[in-house]
Amino acid sequence: MNTAPDRPLTRNIHRGAPHFDIAAYERADGYRAVRDTLGKTDPAAIVHMVTESGLTGCGGGGFPTGLKWQLMPSAAQRPGPRYFVVNADEMEPGTFKDRLLLEGDPHQMIEGIILSAYAVEANMSYIFIRGEYVTAIERLSTAIAEATAAGLLGENILGSGYNLSIQVHAGAGRYICGEETALLNSLEGHRAIPRAKPPFPQISGLWGCPTIVNNVETICNIPHIVRYGAAWYRSLGINGGVGTKIYGVSGRVNHPGAFELPMGTTLHDMIEHHAGGMKTGYELRAVLPGGASTAFLPGDQLDVSMTAQAMAAHGTRLGTGTAIVLDDHTCPVGFIANLQQFFARESCGWCAPCRDGLPWVERILKSIEAGTGMIDDLDTLAEMTGNLGPGRTFCALAPGAMASLQSGLRYFSAEFTRHIETRACAWT
């Protein structure tokens, strides 16, 4: 198994087959990167390699992973505890890629954590996983026990002198826990309120100590980058993308699911070829390409490669890479109202515009959907998209909520007007 895989993240995940235990994982060349690296490679060299690979965060933000790690002061500069935290709080509506990785190949993530924590000189790692992911929690806990028994975790790992413990922390449910600083507050046993940045977690993270927070999928890439090199990783992408990505699609397509594809695969390609196209009798009207916090792409713009740059050029974001399809049997106003209901309810309540603005947006949309909207509401909504936008609110939750609203008002303006003028929803 020394040939580099072209679908590294899911190479051990086979539909219908049991997930790999540590023996199977090691037979499949697993933990090779850990054995080759710990105590043999300088942590800074791994940071350099990850930087060179062009890996970006897969949780929705898309921040370059190597750069994030570089902003962590070295252990020599900042003695004391340092933490590596895994963000497994997958709760973005329409997103189900991390579950696949967590349940499908837990050891891959453990290996990624060992290498990442080693790179940033952290000796403690917490996996913050949403409490609803019962199966994943169970499999991770078993995998950690197996890895510990095999000497891959704990004191003096493989005689390298490096120590690492991993603890699984199951959350109690709040979308905002996926925001990395809110996650840290939650992990400390506080309300999951985001923190002001600066200071960034690298400088003042968990309990005020230097901390890195990375998404599951991001971390799962690390063993492969370390094993096969940055150049190999970069070569996996197409259309200007780097590496592979777990894309996904849900809604009324024939085969909703998650697919590991070269980064840069087009949305059209994914929906038509991997998800089997639309179900019979349904037309695709638009897509939220990367979860609930991304802007609509109308159906005639699907030939766009799913990279951060290409998506930005089309006025939306790659987000989590898991697309939600709006079909012609679904009311766009109701669709957006559902999204806003989610964001209003999941607002943490800390900053005023998000806490009090989103419920207002939700109520206006529900009112329009129910046929009691007023024409001025459209101006109010349009204005909200600015005043709940980036930089206005404390964190990115409300700006994420506004992405679908702002683009929806543009692409579905006729539907909005029709609801208000006919005082009814044509889809009910």
Added chain:
Amino acid sequence: MDLNHLHLDVDRTIITAQPGQNVLEACLSAKLDLPYFCWHPALGAVGACRQCAVKLFNGPEDHTGTIVMACMTPVTPGMRLSITDPATAQFRDRVIEFVLTNHPHDCPVCEVGGECHLQDMTALVKHTERRYRFTKRTHLNQDLGPFIRHEMNRCIGCYRCVRFYRDYAGGDDFGVFGANRNIYFGRATPSTLDSEFAGNLVEVCPTGVFVDKPFATRFRRKWDMRATPSICPHCAVGCNITVQEREGEFRRVVNRYNAALNGYFLCDRGRFGVDFIRSPARRRTSAQRDAQGTETPLDIAAATAALAEPLQTNNVIGIGSPRASLEANAALRLLVGPAHFYAGVSDHDADIIATAITILRDAAVPIATPADAAQADAVLILGEDPSDIAPILALSLRQSAQRATSEALAIRQIPVWNDSAARRSAAGSPTPLIIATPMSTRLDDCATACLRPAPTALLTLAATIKAQLEHPSAADPTAIAAILCCASAPVIVVGGDSALMRAAANIVTTLRRIGIAARLSILLPEANSLGLGLFGAPPLSAALAAIQTGSAPHVIVLENDLHRRSETGPLEHAFSHIASLSVLDCIETPTTATADLAIAVGSFADANGTIVNQEGRAQRSFKAIFGADDPAPSWHILRNAGIAAGRLEATAWAGHRDLIEAMAANLPDLAACRILWPHTYEGDMQRPPTLPHRYSGRTAVNAASHVREPQPFANPDSPLGPTMEGTMPRTGLMPHVWSPGWNSVQANLKFPSAAEPGVMLFPASTRIPAELPLPHPPSPTPGILALPIRRVFGSEELSNLAPAVASRVGSPILRLNPADAATRGLSAGTMVDCTIGTTTVRRSIALDPTMAAGVAGLTIGVQGEANPPLPGSLTITASHPGEPS
């Protein structure tokens, strides 16, 4: 500082800022109007409300700019900003609109209408139109006790309440619940708020969620109340307050900003205790009592004449009071003569006060203000818990202990105002707070170390610390000396014992000698303890001795309940030998009840008066209540009686200033009181007006009897004017903190330097203070040594009479180490009779596992009870329920 300041361009106007400020602070300091909710000058910035948005331009070529929150943006040299930028202004308007979606718009029936920060900010952003047409979220309110009424529907979610109550004041029974727009600020279960700083929620809340409950029962609009600067009479910190009245009736107390003392906050004893002046126990009329105990009411002329009678003899002694003003005490002393004037305090208190004077005046040990304490980089508390004796000092000490060290902030590059981040940094590296007291304190939760030595061991500890400072090789088992040595501005707090005070002063002196700018804070029992001490009069026991050796003197007692100062036996024994007892007081006490002549006098709010706090800071308060039949101040009645008795010339002390001059001539220590607000005594038409400029109903108030414009009240001794006319000063003498558009207490920010520090009678000196000799160690007390416990609510005589405060008074306790209790077969809650000397009081047992063995704490100051002579040897006997102790 000026060399370091930097310039910001705000809408093409250059303003000056201090490095380390945030943009909001800089703009407000420059008197620019920028709305905000979650920021508070004492609480720092958290960026939650998004109200202080400004446009920040990145260099001269940037014409687009970025909206940033001023409170979370550090000032940088040459930074270019806009407040007036239309998009930013629209955003600020919309933020108000967002928070108002759930606000009930009940301003006409809301207690803070007219002084509401939310109203001010709404007007400031010119928000007028309501577009939200859906239902509001509603909440149930909680019963939060006698001080605070809860109106959660008014909440705009700024989080200031929880940040003050929990993060700043250390309260643990208040929090934020729920999420999204369904957030709730209150207690886990409805009940009285525990914290003695809860009353500050009234001023911290930007709108009307937390309402001053006693005030609500006699509510008037802020603009309809006369406001007068005053000094809190309820402890020796001397917090600055504003007393508000209308129609001759006291309405409420609000904070008066003083940077050195109370800053933006008061304790609840201060805020709600002043209600004693309306209590049923207030003495309103004078009376003569005959041998049978029958009272005959007297008008003030008759009362004055009756008081002149003993003064006509050559056999009169006067007993002063630590709760009466310098003026009242001085008048009595001048009338009866220094040889016949006694201090009216217990021997123990007299010893403490005299020692404080030695330390402050003679040794010139530098004294820490509460503000110094908040900034201290190490604190050592010796002997007593400041939480109950000097609450605002304790609040300041808590700020020191909860603050991250400058190193912890520096390595994370966190500005001090970034509140959440700074608090997180404090968790790993707290500022040292070492508490060495015989009993647990209410600062233990934020202390880095707590030691519980018995009083004798405490003296040894203090001596050891000093020895270690002098000889760093000496043993330092507690490492306290090492911690103090590492600090640059440590503060030592001491109280309760004169030898310990001397030892603490010597620690400060030693630290000063090795170049560390240490300061001392001395806890004193009452508002004017130090002022009374400066008269140098002997204690009450000396008066009682003089009575017994003399020939049946006439006794004049000034504003003092002697039963709180002496054991009953000696007091009654001595008083059985006197010719007559005349008592001047504003309240009914056991002492007035036995007086032959009881004269009703004005309270601190009815008269101008000066008191000296525990730092030696003389501060003046002014007549604040203007009713139809105001009792005259004690000194004025004494003066008139003195004239009638021929002891004074008819022209003596025609005004307040003359009395101050007479006092200063006799007592050089008090001479500095002459300069307190001297320039405004001249009857100047431009005196600061005590009535707000929107004061309404001047004729309507009395329309039932007449419709004339009432004659302004004369108050010639005050620098303050009685009407709406005058010039508002920019000092702490400001009766109303108001600025155009800023009607709430937040208007304080428009006057960042507005503080009237009073006058320090013993100014700081740069020389190394003198070292004080220590007395011989006391001989050990047989059995259990009882020490006094003073409580915020229940131990101070005047505030006990305020109904709301009285309802917060817990049952008095005897606090014991569990082992000491067990050997006596006592458990928590057992009622016991405690005998000290000849006094027996009944107490309920409370256990304190941290307490030194062989020591007990006994609640003192209990209403209607003679104070036992503490500290003293304690005998505990089982009490029998139902039987009076």
Added chain:
Amino acid sequence: MSIVEAQPALDPTERAEIRNLIGHYPTARAAAIDALKLVQQRRRYIGDNLLAEIAHLLGLPAAELDGLATFYNLIYRKPVGQTVILLCDSITCWITGRDHLAQHIERRIGIKPGETSADGRFTLLPIVCLGHCDHAPAMMANDVLHGNVDPATLDAMFDATPLP
């Protein structure tokens, strides 16, 4: 205000388990969520008296712990039924008909979101995306994830659940 009866106090096992959880973190407070979930697993919900007990074990004021308990979606401060149905109401499940499922639940056992059936068997709560969008509509019932939920799935569950 509470009309709910107090729950039995924590037993020694629960107390020991909470102490053990505290040992997993540098601060006791970090174990708060774990402790609440642990107790809820056995007691279904966290009543006031249990909250106070857990807070005491954690060294936290009750108000602080309640601030956490009421913040998070999966901590129940009021009694819930034997089976808690968490029916996803996020976007993909909404598209694929979760509202019809909610109506079906109301028709079958008479409860709306936030309500508990009179027989105490079921509580229906909305939940955010369960990450099972490829099998929408999705729901969780007592920690068991169900995908492609249809009225038949619900009926089977209703019929199989005995009275408490």
